[in-house]
Amino acid sequence: MxxxxxxxxxxxxxxxxxxxxxxxxxxxxxxxxxxxxxxxxxxxxxxxxxxxxxxxxxxxxxxxxxxxxxxxxxxxxxxxxxxxxxxxxxxxxxxxxxxxxxxxxxxxxxxxxxxxxxxxxxxxxxxxxxxxxxxxxxxxxxxPLRPELTNANLGLVSDDIFHLPELPKKILIVGGGYIACEFACILNGLGVEVTQFYRGAQILRGFDDEARGLIAEQMQGNGIDLQVGTDILELRHAAEDEIAGKSKAAGLGAPMNEASYGRIDNGPEGPLWVKCTNGTEAVFDHVFFATGxxxxxxxxxxxxxxxxxxxxxxxxxxxxxxxxxxxxxxxxxxxxxxxxxxxxxxxxxxxxxxxxKANPTPVDHDLIPSAVFTQPEMGTIGLTEEQAADQEPIEVYSTSFRPMQSAFAGSTGRVMMKLIVSKETRKVLGCHIVAPGAGEMIQLAGIAVKMGATKEDFDRTVAVHPTMSEEIVTMKSPTRTA
The missing domain is CATH 3.50.50.60 (FAD/NAD(P)-binding domain)
Structure with a gap:
């Protein structure tokens, strides 16, 4: 044929x-x-x-x-x-x-x-x-998906965020995955007042617990109003009295008034009113769904x-x-x-x-490095501490510290370097970095992990000093075992 x-x-x-x-x-x-x-x-x-x-x-x-x-x-x-x-x-x-x-x-x-x-x-x-x-x-x-919620069509999704005619002054981001967290950090850095709801106990589900905990802490320290265990119950266009500040805004930043929201083109009826599972109500210029x-x-x-x-x-x-x-x-x-x-x-x-090309080639989905571009970034490859501990006995090497450049300027921000090591084979099962430039670092660390490098291979590598990443090869004693 x-x-x-x-x-x-x-x-x-x-x-x-x-x-x-x-x-x-x-x-x-x-x-x-x-x-x-x-x-x-x-x-x-x-x-x-x-x-x-x-x-x-x-x-x-x-x-x-x-x-x-x-x-x-x-x-x-x-x-x-x-x-x-x-x-x-x-x-x-x-x-x-x-x-x-x-x-x-x-x-x-x-x-x-x-x-x-x-x-x-x-x-x-x-x-x-x-x-x-x-x-x-x-x-x-x-x-991108919107949640099964009445009036969910009034909210933005990730495809929309790049086409805003102007930045909002206040935005609610719903979700706790990497897209939600990245855009929370981006918009916060651009001067938007950001509130983020996530219905789970901690953001970035599926990533290493210690790493995602540090990122959540840093996001809050940078001014993002991150509320876990919280979701939207109702969503609709805001009424004039709600825009004027008569909503119950406890726990959701400053009270709403003409100066605290930016009235931008969010449909013919303006900003959005939300009712939350924690009992509060608030008005935002936009609601952004990053829910899958x-x-x-x-x-x-x-x-x-x-x-x-x-x-x-x-x-x-x-x-x-x-x-x-x-x-x-x-x-x-x-x-x-x-x-x-x-x-x-x-x-x-x-x-x-x-x-x-007559060369049957299966796809290798094992040990893929990836990055989450929050502020600070997270780079990761391999198993989380929790996944590895469920699989076999492990040693955990972890350190968190204030990096030289920002510490000199008085910043309280911290970074983290972490290795998960098999007790039996000594192979590095996972590497997790939370730091500025973590995406760049994990690409290189990923080569070693993909090759099956052991903790002793890391130890034999001379540190590049003074850098943040030198901690990956200078952690000699396990922080804990599991």
């Missing part, structure tokens, strides 16, 4: 674009790709890249005070969201252009349209066109053609990213395995090796 394409990719994010252009460029395969939105996907357009640029923007404010302690005569200025946002949009446009050029340069045929699957070898586009392909790759990514994500697989015809989906809509795949339909594969957030951009790219590369 002849096909229109050797490969048809659905989704123009990092994973899909990489798979498409490598298949076309390295193997000469005839490749088509459909993208219904902007090329670059979540990471480039509405995720990691704009978020990290916002992290950079938000980190400058405390530098002025620190510089004064070092003898510089400096005055704090004001942040212009309009100026920053304009430059941000230009950068995202540039990056999308790069992705388009990469596809063009590899000979991939692009379709700016939504695609659905009609059978094991056929895709249909929203333009009315239909194509056959020997292989179909699903790389549709994920989407789900795979973008709805209404694609997947189940109709026999592709098995999980409860959350995730495409079920084997170790080679193959679905229950042999000609259909899936990578990235659509599979809800490890939802990180570099992982999606690795999965795309492994797919090309397996299908187009």
């Amino acid at each position: 002849s096909f229109d394409f050797d490969l048809f990719v659905i989704g123009g994010g990092s994973g899909g674009v990489r798979a498409a252009r490598v298949a076309a460029g390295d193997t000469g395969a005839k490749v088509g790709l459909a993208e219904m939105d902007r090329y670059g996907g979540t990471c480039v357009i509405r995720g990691c890249v704009p978020k990290k640029l916002m992290v950079f923007a938000s980190s400058y404010a405390p530098m002025v005070e620190e510089a004064r302690a070092y003898g510089w005569s400096m005055e704090a200025g004001t942040f212009s969201w309009e100026q920053f946002h304009g430059t941000l949009e230009q950068e995202l446009d540039r990056l999308e252009g790069v992705y388009r050029k990469l596809l063009d340069g590899s000979g991939v045929q692009k379709f700016d349209a939504r695609a659905v699957i009609k059978d094991a070898h056929t895709v249909e586009l929203s333009t009315g066109e239909s194509f056959t392909a020997k292989h179909i790759l699903i790389a549709t990514g994920g989407r 994500r789900a795979p973008n697989t709805a209404d694609m015809g997947l189940e109709e053609v026999g592709v098995t989906l999980g409860r959350n809509g995730a495409v079920q795949v084997d170790d080679y990213s193959q679905t229950s339909v042999p000609s259909i594969y899936a990578i990235g957030d659509a599979t809800d395995r490890v939802n990180l951009t570099p992982v999606a790219i690795r999965e795309g590369m492994a797919f090309v090796e397996t299908v187009f």
Whole structure:
């Protein structure tokens, strides 16, 4: 049977674009790709890249005070969201252009349209066109979710935060995962009054307890009103008397009045009123839901053609990213395995090796380093202390201290370096860093952990002095055992 394409990719994010252009460029395969939105996907357009640029923007404010302690005569200025946002949009446009050029340069045929699957070898586009392909790759990514709450549509999600016409003065962030915590730190750093609700006992569930505890402490120390064990009961547009300050605002910052909220374009009726599980009420310019994500697989015809989906809509795949339909594969957030951009790219590369280079390559999801860009950052790889202790006897090496640069300036902020070590094999099972630049540090530490380095390998490495990271190789005695 002849096909229109050797490969048809659905989704123009990092994973899909990489798979498409490598298949076309390295193997000469005839490749088509459909993208219904902007090329670059979540990471480039509405995720990691704009978020990290916002992290950079938000980190400058405390530098002025620190510089004064070092003898510089400096005055704090004001942040212009309009100026920053304009430059941000230009950068995202540039990056999308790069992705388009990469596809063009590899000979991939692009379709700016939504695609659905009609059978094991056929895709249909929203333009009315239909194509056959020997292989179909699903790389549709994920989407943010709103909670099941009346009027939840009035709140923002992460896709919206980059398109605000102006910064709010007061915002409520609902959620305790990395997206919620990162944006709480970003907006706080840009001068927004931030309240954060999380219904659980501690933010950053799934990360090392000691590390997330320190981050929560630092976030509160930086002025974020972080309230755990708290959620929203009701949400609606605020009435005039509530805006004027008649709501019960105990425990939610300053009372509401005309000076303490910024009336910005949040729909025709202005700011939002919330009632909380702790009995308080408050008015915010915006409510931002960071309450989870789900795979973008709805209404694609997947189940109709026999592709098995999980409860959350995730495409079920084997170790080679193959679905229950042999000609259909899936990578990235659509599979809800490890939802990180570099992982999606690795999965795309492994797919090309397996299908187009006759080199069956399973995807390695073990020991993946990652970072949370809070302030301070967290870098992590391997097992948490809690996970490791449930698995085997361990030693814990941990230290927390005030780093030289900020301590000199009088800051009370602390950093943490932590190693989890197997008593039996001496291998480092986990490394967790909370510090400025932790994302940069964990990339390098991750190489050693991935290679199976032992605690003694770390000990034999000479320290780089004076640095924060030298503590990783100078902790000689365990802090505790489990």
